[in-house]
Amino acid sequence: MMSITEEDFELELRSLPGVLNVGMSYGDSGEVEMVKLVILGQNPGPIRVQATQIANLYFPDVTIELEVADAAQATSQVASRVALLSADFDEASGLCEVRLAFEGRVGVGRAESGRLIGAVEGTLAALRDLDCEIPFYLEAVNTVATVRGSPVVVTLRSFSDDVDLFGIAQSDGDPLSAARATLNALNRFLTNPNDANLTN
Numbered sequence: 001m002m003s004i005t006e007e008d009f010e011l012e013l014r015s016l017p018g019v020l021n022v023g024m025s026y027g028d029s030g031e032v033e034m035v036k037l038v039i040l041g042q043n044p045g046p047i048r049v050q051a052t053q054i055a056n057l058y059f060p061d062v063t064i065e066l067e068v069a070d071a072a073q074a075t076s077q078v079a080s081r082v083a084l085l086s087a088d089f090d091e092a093s094g095l096c097e098v099r100l101a102f103e104g105r106v107g108v109g110r111a112e113s114g115r116l117i118g119a120v121e122g123t124l125a126a127l128r129d130l131d132c133e134i135p136f137y138l139e140a141v142n143t144v145a146t147v148r149g150s151p152v153v154v155t156l157r158s159f160s161d162d163v164d165l166f167g168i169a170q171s172d173g174d175p176l177s178a179a180r181a182t183l184n185a186l187n188r189f190l191t192n193p194n195d196a197n198l199t200n
Contacts (some may be wrong), residue, residue: 098122119178
Protein backbone atom coordinates (compact mmCIF):
# COMPACT_ATOMS: atom_id res chain seq x y z
CA MET A 1 0.00 0.00 0.00
CA MET A 2 1.27 3.47 -0.85
CA SER A 3 2.25 5.87 1.94
CA ILE A 4 0.59 9.28 2.14
CA THR A 5 3.84 10.83 0.88
CA GLU A 6 3.85 8.55 -2.16
CA GLU A 7 0.18 9.31 -2.85
CA ASP A 8 0.88 13.05 -2.73
CA PHE A 9 3.92 12.58 -4.97
CA GLU A 10 1.91 10.65 -7.54
CA LEU A 11 -0.95 13.16 -7.48
CA GLU A 12 1.49 16.00 -8.17
CA LEU A 13 2.95 14.10 -11.13
CA ARG A 14 -0.47 13.20 -12.53
CA SER A 15 -1.44 16.88 -12.45
CA LEU A 16 1.27 17.74 -15.00
CA PRO A 17 -0.21 18.53 -18.44
CA GLY A 18 0.14 15.68 -20.90
CA VAL A 19 0.84 12.93 -18.35
CA LEU A 20 -1.20 9.82 -19.19
CA ASN A 21 0.14 7.43 -16.58
CA VAL A 22 2.56 7.23 -13.64
CA GLY A 23 4.42 4.09 -12.57
CA MET A 24 6.79 3.64 -9.63
CA SER A 25 9.46 1.08 -8.80
CA TYR A 26 11.06 0.59 -5.39
CA GLY A 27 14.55 -0.11 -4.09
CA ASP A 28 15.59 -2.60 -1.41
CA SER A 29 14.83 -0.04 1.31
CA GLY A 30 11.21 0.20 0.14
CA GLU A 31 11.48 3.82 -0.97
CA VAL A 32 10.61 5.03 -4.46
CA GLU A 33 13.65 4.50 -6.67
CA MET A 34 12.36 5.19 -10.18
CA VAL A 35 9.32 6.90 -11.65
CA LYS A 36 8.13 6.29 -15.20
CA LEU A 37 5.82 8.84 -16.79
CA VAL A 38 3.87 8.06 -19.94
CA ILE A 39 3.17 11.33 -21.72
CA LEU A 40 1.19 12.28 -24.79
CA GLY A 41 3.45 12.90 -27.80
CA GLN A 42 5.14 16.26 -27.22
CA ASN A 43 8.49 17.75 -26.26
CA PRO A 44 9.39 15.81 -23.08
CA GLY A 45 11.92 18.40 -21.89
CA PRO A 46 9.57 20.72 -19.94
CA ILE A 47 7.75 17.79 -18.32
CA ARG A 48 11.05 16.23 -17.26
CA VAL A 49 12.08 19.52 -15.64
CA GLN A 50 8.76 19.86 -13.79
CA ALA A 51 8.74 16.20 -12.73
CA THR A 52 12.31 16.53 -11.42
CA GLN A 53 11.37 19.63 -9.43
CA ILE A 54 8.44 17.76 -7.86
CA ALA A 55 10.60 14.70 -7.17
CA ASN A 56 13.16 16.83 -5.36
CA LEU A 57 10.47 17.80 -2.84
CA TYR A 58 9.60 14.17 -2.04
CA PHE A 59 12.38 11.76 -3.10
CA PRO A 60 15.51 13.68 -4.18
CA ASP A 61 17.35 10.55 -5.35
CA VAL A 62 14.57 9.20 -7.57
CA THR A 63 15.23 8.60 -11.27
CA ILE A 64 12.73 10.06 -13.75
CA GLU A 65 12.03 8.08 -16.93
CA LEU A 66 9.74 9.29 -19.70
CA GLU A 67 7.87 7.29 -22.33
CA VAL A 68 6.28 9.29 -25.12
CA ALA A 69 3.01 7.85 -26.46
CA ASP A 70 2.25 8.80 -30.05
CA ALA A 71 -1.18 9.89 -31.24
CA ALA A 72 -2.09 6.39 -32.45
CA GLN A 73 -1.32 4.86 -29.05
CA ALA A 74 -3.25 7.54 -27.23
CA THR A 75 -6.24 7.16 -29.55
CA SER A 76 -6.18 3.38 -29.10
CA GLN A 77 -6.16 3.72 -25.32
CA VAL A 78 -8.92 6.30 -25.20
CA ALA A 79 -11.13 4.36 -27.62
CA SER A 80 -11.71 1.59 -25.06
CA ARG A 81 -12.19 3.85 -22.06
CA VAL A 82 -14.88 5.94 -20.47
CA ALA A 83 -14.68 9.51 -21.77
CA LEU A 84 -15.88 12.65 -20.04
CA LEU A 85 -18.20 14.57 -22.37
CA SER A 86 -19.32 17.41 -20.12
CA ALA A 87 -19.77 18.60 -16.56
CA ASP A 88 -22.13 21.54 -16.21
CA PHE A 89 -23.38 23.40 -13.16
CA ASP A 90 -26.60 25.44 -13.20
CA GLU A 91 -26.31 28.37 -10.77
CA ALA A 92 -30.08 28.91 -10.61
CA SER A 93 -31.08 25.34 -9.71
CA GLY A 94 -27.85 24.23 -8.03
CA LEU A 95 -27.89 21.13 -10.24
CA CYS A 96 -24.69 19.63 -11.65
CA GLU A 97 -24.99 17.30 -14.64
CA VAL A 98 -22.16 15.03 -15.81
CA ARG A 99 -22.21 13.14 -19.10
CA LEU A 100 -19.86 10.22 -19.83
CA ALA A 101 -19.50 8.05 -22.94
CA PHE A 102 -18.39 4.46 -23.39
CA GLU A 103 -18.61 2.33 -26.57
CA GLY A 104 -21.41 4.38 -28.09
CA ARG A 105 -23.41 4.67 -24.85
CA VAL A 106 -23.88 7.84 -22.85
CA GLY A 107 -24.26 7.82 -19.09
CA VAL A 108 -25.80 10.81 -17.32
CA GLY A 109 -25.54 11.65 -13.64
CA ARG A 110 -27.04 14.57 -11.74
CA ALA A 111 -26.65 15.92 -8.22
CA GLU A 112 -27.85 19.03 -6.40
CA SER A 113 -24.81 19.38 -4.15
CA GLY A 114 -22.96 22.36 -5.61
CA ARG A 115 -20.30 22.76 -8.26
CA LEU A 116 -17.66 20.53 -6.62
CA ILE A 117 -19.53 17.90 -4.60
CA GLY A 118 -22.26 17.82 -7.23
CA ALA A 119 -19.73 17.14 -9.99
CA VAL A 120 -18.20 14.23 -8.05
CA GLU A 121 -21.59 12.73 -7.16
CA GLY A 122 -22.79 13.33 -10.72
CA THR A 123 -19.74 11.50 -12.11
CA LEU A 124 -20.32 8.51 -9.84
CA ALA A 125 -24.00 8.48 -10.85
CA ALA A 126 -23.08 8.65 -14.55
CA LEU A 127 -20.73 5.68 -14.13
CA ARG A 128 -23.52 3.69 -12.50
CA ASP A 129 -25.74 4.70 -15.42
CA LEU A 130 -23.12 2.98 -17.62
CA ASP A 131 -23.48 -0.16 -15.45
CA CYS A 132 -20.15 0.33 -13.66
CA GLU A 133 -20.02 -0.99 -10.12
CA ILE A 134 -18.78 1.81 -7.87
CA PRO A 135 -18.00 0.56 -4.32
CA PHE A 136 -16.80 4.00 -3.20
CA TYR A 137 -18.34 7.16 -1.79
CA LEU A 138 -17.17 10.76 -1.64
CA GLU A 139 -15.00 11.44 1.39
CA ALA A 140 -13.73 14.92 0.49
CA VAL A 141 -13.29 17.34 -2.40
CA ASN A 142 -11.40 20.60 -2.38
CA THR A 143 -9.16 22.86 -4.40
CA VAL A 144 -5.48 23.29 -3.61
CA ALA A 145 -3.21 26.19 -4.50
CA THR A 146 -0.12 25.17 -6.49
CA VAL A 147 2.39 26.99 -8.65
CA ARG A 148 0.44 25.75 -11.69
CA GLY A 149 -3.01 26.91 -10.59
CA SER A 150 -5.73 25.48 -8.34
CA PRO A 151 -6.44 21.83 -9.18
CA VAL A 152 -9.29 19.92 -7.57
CA VAL A 153 -8.43 16.98 -5.33
CA VAL A 154 -11.04 14.26 -4.77
CA THR A 155 -10.87 11.62 -2.04
CA LEU A 156 -13.10 8.54 -2.37
CA ARG A 157 -13.51 5.91 0.35
CA SER A 158 -14.43 2.26 -0.04
CA PHE A 159 -17.75 1.06 1.41
CA SER A 160 -16.08 -2.16 2.60
CA ASP A 161 -12.84 -0.91 4.20
CA ASP A 162 -10.86 2.22 4.98
CA VAL A 163 -8.97 2.40 1.69
CA ASP A 164 -8.95 5.90 0.20
CA LEU A 165 -8.57 6.73 -3.49
CA PHE A 166 -7.14 10.09 -4.52
CA GLY A 167 -7.55 11.94 -7.80
CA ILE A 168 -6.40 15.33 -9.00
CA ALA A 169 -7.23 17.36 -12.09
CA GLN A 170 -7.24 20.91 -13.33
CA SER A 171 -9.45 21.98 -16.19
CA ASP A 172 -11.72 24.80 -17.31
CA GLY A 173 -13.95 25.38 -14.31
CA ASP A 174 -14.51 23.58 -11.01
CA PRO A 175 -17.19 21.08 -12.20
CA LEU A 176 -15.04 19.80 -15.06
CA SER A 177 -11.98 19.61 -12.81
CA ALA A 178 -13.93 17.72 -10.12
CA ALA A 179 -15.34 15.25 -12.65
CA ARG A 180 -11.89 14.60 -14.11
CA ALA A 181 -10.38 14.22 -10.64
CA THR A 182 -13.05 11.63 -9.79
CA LEU A 183 -12.20 9.57 -12.87
CA ASN A 184 -8.51 10.00 -12.09
CA ALA A 185 -9.05 8.56 -8.61
CA LEU A 186 -10.89 5.55 -10.02
CA ASN A 187 -8.60 4.99 -13.00
CA ARG A 188 -6.05 2.75 -11.27
CA PHE A 189 -8.51 0.79 -9.14
CA LEU A 190 -11.72 0.23 -11.04
CA THR A 191 -12.68 -1.58 -14.24
CA ASN A 192 -16.12 -1.74 -15.75
CA PRO A 193 -17.88 -5.02 -16.57
CA ASN A 194 -16.02 -5.22 -19.90
CA ASP A 195 -12.61 -4.72 -18.24
CA ALA A 196 -12.21 -1.27 -19.77
CA ASN A 197 -10.22 1.26 -17.77
CA LEU A 198 -11.56 4.65 -16.87
CA THR A 199 -9.95 7.76 -18.25
CA ASN A 200 -10.32 11.47 -17.68
